[in-house]
Amino acid sequence: MMNFAVExxxxxxxxxxxxxxxxxxxxxKMDLCIPPNEFFTLLGPSGCGKTTTLRLIAGFEQxxxxxxxxxxxxxxxxxxxxxxxxxxxxxxxxxxxxxxxKNVGFGLTIKRVPRLEKDRRVAEALELVQLTGMGQRKPSQxxxxxxxxxxxxxxxxxxxxxxxxxxxxGALDLKLRKDMQIELKHLQEQVGITFIYVTHxxxxxxxxxxxxxxxxxxxxxxxxxxxxxxxxxxxxxxADFIGESxxxxxxxxxxxxxxxVIRIGNQRSYAMMSSEKPAQNxxxxxxxxxxxxxxxxxxxxxGPGISGTITEVVYIGTDIRYLLELATGQEIQIRIQxxxxxxxxxxxxxxxxxxxxxxxxxxxxxx
Amino acid sequence: xxRFRNPGGIYFLTLALLLYVPIILLIIFSFNDSIHLSxxxxxxxxxxxxxxxxxxxxxxxxxxxxxxxxxxxxxxxxLGTMGAIAIVRFNFPGRDIITALSAMPLVIPSVILGVxxxxxxxxxxxxxxxxxxxxMHVVISMxxxxxxxxxxxxxxxxxxxxxxxxxxxxxxxxxxxxTLPISLPSIIAAFLICFTISFDxxxxxxxxxxxxxxxxxxxxxxxxFPKRLPIVVALAAILMVSSILLLVLSEWLRSYGQIDIKRGxxx
Numbered sequence: 302m303m304n305f306a307v308e309x310x311x312x313x314x315x316x317x318x319x320x321x322x323x324x325x326x327x328x329x330k331m332d333l334c335i336p337p338n339e340f341f342t343l344l345g346p347s348g349c350g351k352t353t354t355l356r357l358i359a360g361f362e363q364x365x366x367x368x369x370x371x372x373x374x375x376x377x378x379x380x381x382x383x384x385x386x387x388x389x390x391x392x393x394x395x396x397x398x399x400x401x402x403k404n405v406g407f408g409l410t411i412k413r414v415p416r417l418e419k420d421r422r423v424a425e426a427l428e429l430v431q432l433t434g435m436g437q438r439k440p441s442q443x444x445x446x447x448x449x450x451x452x453x454x455x456x457x458x459x460x461x462x463x464x465x466x467x468x469x470x471g472a473l474d475l476k477l478r479k480d481m482q483i484e485l486k487h488l489q490e491q492v493g494i495t496f497i498y499v500t501h502x503x504x505x506x507x508x509x510x511x512x513x514x515x516x517x518x519x520x521x522x523x524x525x526x527x528x529x530x531x532x533x534x535x536x537x538x539x540a541d542f543i544g545e546s547x548x549x550x551x552x553x554x555x556x557x558x559x560x561x562v563i564r565i566g567n568q569r570s571y572a573m574m575s576s577e578k579p580a581q582n583x584x585x586x587x588x589x590x591x592x593x594x595x596x597x598x599x600x601x602x603x604g605p606g607i608s609g610t611i612t613e614v615v616y617i618g619t620d621i622r623y624l625l626e627l628a629t630g631q632e633i634q635i636r637i638q639x640x641x642x643x644x645x646x647x648x649x650x651x652x653x654x655x656x657x658x659x660x661x662x663x664x665x666x667x668x
Numbered sequence: 669x670x671r672f673r674n675p676g677g678i679y680f681l682t683l684a685l686l687l688y689v690p691i692i693l694l695i696i697f698s699f700n701d702s703i704h705l706s707x708x709x710x711x712x713x714x715x716x717x718x719x720x721x722x723x724x725x726x727x728x729x730x731x732x733x734x735x736x737x738x739x740x741x742x743x744x745x746x747l748g749t750m751g752a753i754a755i756v757r758f759n760f761p762g763r764d765i766i767t768a769l770s771a772m773p774l775v776i777p778s779v780i781l782g783v784x785x786x787x788x789x790x791x792x793x794x795x796x797x798x799x800x801x802x803x804m805h806v807v808i809s810m811x812x813x814x815x816x817x818x819x820x821x822x823x824x825x826x827x828x829x830x831x832x833x834x835x836x837x838x839x840x841x842x843x844x845x846x847t848l849p850i851s852l853p854s855i856i857a858a859f860l861i862c863f864t865i866s867f868d869x870x871x872x873x874x875x876x877x878x879x880x881x882x883x884x885x886x887x888x889x890x891x892x893f894p895k896r897l898p899i900v901v902a903l904a905a906i907l908m909v910s911s912i913l914l915l916v917l918s919e920w921l922r923s924y925g926q927i928d929i930k931r932g933x934x935x
Binding site: 359360361380381382386387388390391392394395396397398407408411412455456459 | 824825827828830831832833834835836837838841845846849850
């Protein structure tokens with residue numbers, strides 16, 4: 302039998318503040334299997350239950366229902382100090398009264414690791430996060446980025462089976478954050494430890510993760526790698542949360558070869574068939590990424606498409622963003638890569654254009 | 669440009685006139701070579717201080733007050749620390765009510781506390797003694813400990829304790845290795861404040877000490893003898909100066925810690 306690094310079986314967490322009417326379900330019947338050495342990310346807006354899930358794994362919260370396993374061992378009622386996991390906290394939670402060295406060595410001191418071995422491992426950990434020579438400083442004398450590295454070293458030095466990271470880059474400025482994302486990913490490959498990473502930043506999640514679970518209201522909406530989440534969003538929420546999406550309402554008219562025929566206003570278009578076939582003439586929503594749509598002058602191209610009017614043209618350097626209103630009154634946006642200068646003024650504001658797409662790029666969303 | 673006057677000036681003026689001037693007068697008269705506390709002063713003397721050290725009952729009272737103060741502030745600080753941890757770190761039903769109630773001794777007049785404790789002690793048969801008074805000293809000083817320490821605990825995040833547990837300590841280990849060291853300045857400050865409260869307390873003690881006179885009780889009893897007045901003044905001067913020193917020390921400790929956590933610019 303394969304051991305997962307972390308396994309949650311039907312885990313529910315309910316916070317109740319006295320009266321049962323105030324109870325909040327933070328995590329709902331979650332099943333989760335994370336194999337060893339994976340960089341796994343819990344992604345979602347605030348209040349979606351991602352941090353609670355992490356705190357359940359760390360042992361700071363007890364599940365209301367369900368079972369948990371870490372490296373195959375039952376962990377449901379094991380306190381945090383007896384779990385083979387370590388946490389990097391959102392605001393680092395470095396001990397202000399201890400030096401960097403003592404912060405990093407804290408876990409080893411508790412485990413009574415012999416002095417020489419402890420010193421060696423602390424030095425190695427500081428080297429790993431490029432903080433050699435900073436050991437004598439107090440956390441307050443370090444920059445945000447350096448504190449972040451101390452927090453990492455303090456966790457990694459204990460050689461946990463699983464490293465939990467709770468929005469560790471949230472407090473850093475954009476440039477530093479981008480650098481740290483790459484660095485974290487390299488670090489994870491280097492140390493070969495399972496990382497469970499919590500963030501609300503979808504770009505951060507896509508950059509680093511092997512696999513991402515998108516959460517909302519305590520439920521995992523979709524789990525998969527960056528490509529499958531972006532290309533095959535399971536529902537409206539995921540399509541909207543990961544990147545930008547257009548949602549176009551229409552009716553399902555039937556099949557034509559392998560493509561679904563969708564009527565939008567009085568025009569017909571094609572979309573990928575979903576796993577569940579909608580009923581004939583049922584209201585359907587299709588989703589298409591703004592960069593996968595094509596604008597052309599009416600009559601310029603053969604084939605299906607819908608017409609719309611350009612309401613706004615926004616030049617953003619790498620791309621040109623068009624806001625359009627469809628004949629049905631819906632608003633959508635399209636991004637066209639700025640590949641040549643002539644493109645810039647090709648479709649002015651107010652122009653009526655034809656909008657088309659490759660059928661593979663239009664997905665029928667489950668209701 | 670109009671200059672605005674700092675309204676703090678009125679505050680400090682009032683304080684200086686009504687608080688510090690009498691204290692300074694008291695200290696000046698303690699060196700006056702006369703039993704009358706009035707100007708013009710007759711001459712400088714250390715006689716009254718010398719006299720103090722020869723009075724056996726006085727030295728006895730000093731001893732009682734110091735031991736009592738230490739005992740009281742140890743218990744009050746311990747209980748205050750426990751209360752502060754509960755109030756700041758835990759969310760439990762009735763927390764707000766308990767927080768409000770724990771400050772009650774601050775507003776109940778000491779005389780009333782003293783009388784009611786006397787009645788209670790009679791009923792349940794507690795002998796009057798300095799320690800019997802000490803129980804009530806704990807009650808009135810505990811809220812100060814609670815407030816001082818909880819302010820400190822609120823100043824650093826709960827997740828420091830979680831971080832310690834995450835790194836392998838038990839909950840108690842986290843308190844011992846993280847919470848207490850970080851709160852230590854405020855705990856010492858609380859200890860010193862509790863000590864001065866007990867050391868200076870008169871109203872409750874006067875009801876409860878029985879034959880074990882504490883310093884303030886002794887001081888008050890000496891006022892009956894006009895000839896002893898200058899000695900009492902010298903004693904009062906010592907009490908005053910030592911209390912002020914302790915308060916300044918505890919205030920310094922309190923702020924010392926805050927800078928460390930908040931700005932983080934401590935060397």
